[in-house]
Amino acid sequence: GDSVTQMEGPVTLSEEAFLTINCTYTATGYPSLFWYVQYPGEGLQLLLKATKADDKGSNKGFEATYRKETTSFHLEKGSVQVSDSAVYFCALSRGLTSYDKVIFGPGTSLSVIP
Amino acid sequence: DAEITQSPRHKITETGRQVTLACHQTWNHNNMFWYRQDLGHGLRLIHYSYGVQDTNKGEVSDGYSVSRSNTEDLPLTLESAASSQTSVYFCASSERIARDTDTQYFGPGTRLTVL
Numbered sequence: 001g002d003s004v005t006q007m008e009g010p011v012t013l014s015e016e017a018f019l020t021i022n023c024t025y026t027a028t029g030y031p032s033l034f035w036y037v038q039y040p041g042e043g044l045q046l047l048l049k050a051t052k053a054d055d056k057g058s059n060k061g062f063e064a065t066y067r068k069e070t071t072s073f074h075l076e077k078g079s080v081q082v083s084d085s086a087v088y089f090c091a092l093s094r095g096l097t098s099y100d101k102v103i104f105g106p107g108t109s110l111s112v113i114p
Numbered sequence: 115d116a117e118i119t120q121s122p123r124h125k126i127t128e129t130g131r132q133v134t135l136a137c138h139q140t141w142n143h144n145n146m147f148w149y150r151q152d153l154g155h156g157l158r159l160i161h162y163s164y165g166v167q168d169t170n171k172g173e174v175s176d177g178y179s180v181s182r183s184n185t186e187d188l189p190l191t192l193e194s195a196a197s198s199q200t201s202v203y204f205c206a207s208s209e210r211i212a213r214d215t216d217t218q219y220f221g222p223g224t225r226l227t228v229l
Contacts, residue, residue, distance in 0.1 A: 034217075043204055043220030044157075089156065101147075102218055106156035 002027040004105035006090045012111045013080055021075040021108045023064075023090035031092040033057075033066055033073040034102070038087045047075075047088070080112045116141040120205050120221040128229055133192040135224050137205030145208045146188040147218065148172075148180065150201040157204065163188055195228045202226070 006023040013019060025031065032051045036044040048057030053068035062077045073090060090105040118139040127133050137146065148160040159172030161180040169180050177199060179191045192199055202225050206218040 036220075041222075043222045044206075044218075045220065046217050049217065101159065101162065104149075104157040106154065 002031070002092065002103050004090050004092055004103055006088075006105040007108055008106055010109040010111060012113065015082055015112055015114050016079045017112075019075070019077040019080045019084075019110070021088055021090075021110070023073045023075065023105060025071050025073065025090075025092050027071075027092055030068075033064070034091040034093070035062070035064055035073070035075050036089040036091060036104070038089065038107070040086070044089060080110075082112045082114055085110055085112045118205060118207055118219055118221040120203075120224050122224060123222065124225045126227045126229065127195050129195060129197060131195050133195050133226065135190045135192075135203055135205075135226070137188045137190065137221060138186055139205075139207045139219070139221075140186065141207055141209065141219060142185060143207035143209045143219070144185070146182070147206040147208075148178070148188065148190045149204045149206065150174065150199075151204060151223075152201050160190065160203075161188075192226075195226075197228050200226060200228045 003026045034049045035047040037047045038044045048059040050057040050066040053066055056065045064073050064075045066073055087107045087109050089107045091102045093102045121136045144165045147162040149157040151157050158174045160174055160178050161172055163169050163182040166182055180188055182188055202223050204223050205221040208218045
């Protein structure tokens with residue numbers, strides 16, 4: 001079945017460090033790919049998404065590129081801030097018959113220290 | 115502004131009791147979802163609905179039920195609460211227009227403890 005794998009962390013970085021959170025997926029067809037972020041005590045919110053191969057999603061300085069050849073959607077940010085401390089979820093939504101359902105990875109906890 | 119709300123935000127109950135968690139959205143979305151979030155498991159889908167009178171089981175539906183009598187609400191009922199159902203529960207909604215617009219909008223969550 002479809003699945004999403006991501007590094008679970010926790011990841012601890014100093015402010016202004018470079019961030020990479022790896023995400024790989026298994027799915028039939030051509031899924032849409034997402035990164036959601038969950039700040040402490042809150043629900044998830046969409047960070048960025050990409051709907052086809054080679055698309056790059058970007059938001060708030062975060063970027064991820066849909067790589068079909070490596071089935072990956074790694075999240076990157078050039079310079080993290082303390083306010084980026086959160087849990088990040090990679091997710092996919094696949095197919096025309098089930099596009100309304102989303103499969104989430106386990107989440108990666110990020111802590112950014114001053 | 116449109117939003118999705120959940121109540122209560124925190125609930126403590128005893129084993130065997132029936133519990134209902136409320137979810138209300140003002141996005142006018144057709145699709146609504148219930149997830150549970152547990153350490154090491156990420157989010158797991160409990161039930162979902164594509165519209166009024168439509169409900170479907172997710173991957174961890176045993177012991178839970180939902181009903182959809184209107185567009186705005188999808189209450190989640192635990193028929194007989196068990197300690198294994200201690201978790202954080204999230205409700206979400208999305209608009210069913212096209213494949214590219216399947217972003218989900220999440221509520222703030224309900225932390226349920228079953229003693």
